[in-house]
Amino acid sequence: METWKRNLWLLWIGSFITSASYSMVIPFLPLFLLQIGVKQQTEMWSGLLFSAAFLAGAISSPYWGSLADKYGRKPMIVRAGFVLCVVYVLTAFVTNPYQLLALRITQGLLSGFIPGAIALVGTNTPEQKVGYALSMMSTATATGSIMGPLLGGIIARIVDNRTAFASAGVLVFLATLLVIFWVKEEKFVPGKGRSSVLNAVKIAAGNRSLLIVLLLTMLTSLSIMTIEPVLSLYIVDMGGSVENASLVAGIVFSLSGVASILFAPYWGKKADKTGFMKVLLTGLFFGGLLTLAQIPFQNIWGFSITRFIYGAFFCAVFPALNGMVVHFTSPDFRGRAFGLNQTANQMGGMLGPLLGGFIGGIGSVQTVFWTTGGLLIIAGFFALLSGLDRSGNELRKERAGAISERTEDQ
Numbered sequence: 093m094e095t096w097k098r099n100l101w102l103l104w105i106g107s108f109i110t111s112a113s114y115s116m117v118i119p120f121l122p123l124f125l126l127q128i129g130v131k132q133q134t135e136m137w138s139g140l141l142f143s144a145a146f147l148a149g150a151i152s153s154p155y156w157g158s159l160a161d162k163y164g165r166k167p168m169i170v171r172a173g174f175v176l177c178v179v180y181v182l183t184a185f186v187t188n189p190y191q192l193l194a195l196r197i198t199q200g201l202l203s204g205f206i207p208g209a210i211a212l213v214g215t216n217t218p219e220q221k222v223g224y225a226l227s228m229m230s231t232a233t234a235t236g237s238i239m240g241p242l243l244g245g246i247i248a249r250i251v252d253n254r255t256a257f258a259s260a261g262v263l264v265f266l267a268t269l270l271v272i273f274w275v276k277e278e279k280f281v282p283g284k285g286r287s288s289v290l291n292a293v294k295i296a297a298g299n300r301s302l303l304i305v306l307l308l309t310m311l312t313s314l315s316i317m318t319i320e321p322v323l324s325l326y327i328v329d330m331g332g333s334v335e336n337a338s339l340v341a342g343i344v345f346s347l348s349g350v351a352s353i354l355f356a357p358y359w360g361k362k363a364d365k366t367g368f369m370k371v372l373l374t375g376l377f378f379g380g381l382l383t384l385a386q387i388p389f390q391n392i393w394g395f396s397i398t399r400f401i402y403g404a405f406f407c408a409v410f411p412a413l414n415g416m417v418v419h420f421t422s423p424d425f426r427g428r429a430f431g432l433n434q435t436a437n438q439m440g441g442m443l444g445p446l447l448g449g450f451i452g453g454i455g456s457v458q459t460v461f462w463t464t465g466g467l468l469i470i471a472g473f474f475a476l477l478s479g480l481d482r483s484g485n486e487l488r489k490e491r492a493g494a495i496s497e498r499t500e501d502q
Contacts, residue, residue, distance in 0.1 A: 096217045102275050103209040104232045109267040110205045111236025113260035116244030124253045130189050137189050141196050148200025150438035154289040156204045157431020165212040166277045173268030175202040180261030184254040211430040214418040216279050227360025227411040234352040281424040292428035301420040304478045309413050310436040315467035317444025322452040322460045348403025359408035368415040369481040375408030380468030387461050
């Protein structure tokens with residue numbers, strides 16, 4: 093088996109396990125707070141625990157990206173894997189919310205397994221296969237996010253929440269061992285000059301195409317996360333009981349993940365043939381329109397089917413954006429580029445729920461869907477008018493010319 097294919101499948105498994113481990117424990121944090129004796133201000137603590145890791149990750153991601161360009165992506169994946177293992181295992185022994193908050197901040201500051209895996213795959217895969225490879229990585233995180241809560245719920249039900257946290261740590265440790273012994277990073281070009289976050293930001297600021305991709309990543313992440321705080325309320329509005337809202341919301345959320353597993357490989361192959369831009373525009377425009385199409389439904393079945401169709405189109409977006417990060421950066425800068433991209437994603441993930449909660453508070457739940465759909469369509473027009481497609485075509489011609497020159501020299 094070719095090295096890039098072996099790397100892809102091993103990192104797919106590693107990313108699946110890491111994503112599943114994350115979603116094994118995160119949904120149960122509010123319940124865990126009650127278990128350790130937090131009886132007052134539980135909602136505040138829950139929100140703080142969620143946002144703290146996002147903020148810490150947004151701050152630290154460019155730094156780890158800089159080190160990845162200096163020492164390689166594989167060492168950064170291994171480092172992040174061991175950190176996650178230790179954090180999850182220690183979480184099983186916490187006795188107060190302050191300890192839990194400290195571990196969540198540590199997790200945000202020091203983790204980065206999946207972004208590192210995406211960067212390694214994007215850099216070590218033949219250019220004509222990058223779209224397919226990145227879309228497959230997207231299915232890994234989608235599958236893990238679906239299976240994680242189920243596995244965590246079963247472990248918590250059979251034993252307890254503490255065992256679920258410890259089990260997540262063991263699983264991430266096993267995923268890290270896979271990377272240590274079998275993943276090979278062949279196409280590593282150490283970054284030139286001083287590797288610092290400030291320097292990375294300066295280089296990115298001079299790369300107009302990369303800046304546009306980072307803005308699109310943040311806007312897209314912000315858009316889809318606005319629905320997060322209000323989906324359960326929307327299901328209750330459609331006639332569901334409050335008792336079953338969490339279960340039904342979980343199932344409805346998983347539908348878009350199932351669609352991603354089924355359709356992401358198709359969009360990846362499409363991107364390799366037609367370019368990332370066309371696939372990105374398809375995902376943004378149809379994602380926005382299908383978000384708006386969910387508003388008229390007053391029954392859970394019609395709403396769920398529309399969510400699934402939405403997922404089948406929207407799953408094209410993030411692999412296309414990751415592909416553009418690869419496309420518009422040199423190999424010796426890609427660790428920093430993916431670190432900055434992760435920061436953009438984390439910032440959107442942190443701001444989105446705040447915006448959704450605010451809009452839902454002053455308007456109706458449907459208003460949040462209007463906002464999300466509108467933001468995705470705006471992101472689509474921004475991408476269309478940004479000139480990224482023209483820049484991509486020029487870059488492809490330059491690289492084709494360089495390859496042709498090397499062939500003639502040989």
